Amino acid sequence: MRRTLLLGFAAIAVLSVSACGGTDTAAPGPDRPTAPTTTTSTTQNAAPQPAEDVKLPPLPEVKAANETITKTTPPPPPPPTGVPCGAGVDACVDLSSKQTWLIKDGAVVYGPAPITSGRAGYRTPPGTFSVGWKDIDHKSSEFNDAPMPFSVFFNGGIAFHQGSLSAESHGCIHLSRAAAEAYYNALAVGDKVQVVA
Numbered sequence: 001m002r003r004t005l006l007l008g009f010a011a012i013a014v015l016s017v018s019a020c021g022g023t024d025t026a027a028p029g030p031d032r033p034t035a036p037t038t039t040t041s042t043t044q045n046a047a048p049q050p051a052e053d054v055k056l057p058p059l060p061e062v063k064a065a066n067e068t069i070t071k072t073t074p075p076p077p078p079p080p081t082g083v084p085c086g087a088g089v090d091a092c093v094d095l096s097s098k099q100t101w102l103i104k105d106g107a108v109v110y111g112p113a114p115i116t117s118g119r120a121g122y123r124t125p126p127g128t129f130s131v132g133w134k135d136i137d138h139k140s141s142e143f144n145d146a147p148m149p150f151s152v153f154f155n156g157g158i159a160f161h162q163g164s165l166s167a168e169s170h171g172c173i174h175l176s177r178a179a180a181e182a183y184y185n186a187l188a189v190g191d192k193v194q195v196v197a
Contacts, residue, residue, distance in 0.1 A: 087106065090186075091191070093194070093196070097112075100175070118170060128195075131189050132154065133153050143170060148172070152183055162176070
């Protein structure tokens with residue numbers, strides 16, 4: 001009986017080993033079909049090899065740290081002919097001749113147009129300025145809501161606008177209605193205005 005028990009334990013041990021993934025030494029039979037055998041590769045750390053016909057895109061060119069990139073900017077347009085202002089301005093005002101011009105790419109596109117400017121105590125200052133803002137139907141907050149149609153402000157409260165061509169202003173550049181409309185439509189925020197004495 002002791003021998004039968006030992007054989008029983010041996011059989012259990014064989015079954016336990018085969019159930020845990022070990023080698024089953026029991027012979028295949030009708031109750032135990034033959035298990036398919038597979039082979040697996042155990043090669044480690046092998047880099048995948050690309051197919052021979054795969055073409056990789058070229059890497060982008062990288063500039064060296066000490067290499068400088070230079071940009072070329074076009075030169076400013078030449079000063080317009082027959083106008084007292086310098087190059088690169090979009091509007092020119094000549095206080096002494098009481099005239100103004102619109103300029104594009106170094107050429108006069110409108111003018112000369114007659115103007116009136118600041119009276120004594122409110123003289124229009126000379127200089128080069130940038131258009132700051134525009135208002136098509138502006139009213140003066142400083143001078144009793146005086147109308148200033150087609151205002152193009154280029155020096156604080158000083159603007160091109162429609163106004164009297166016979167009476168001097170409080171510093172603004174008065175234009176006829178047609179000229180004021182042309183200046184309002186042609187000039188944009190950031191455009192350069194030069195006023196010469």
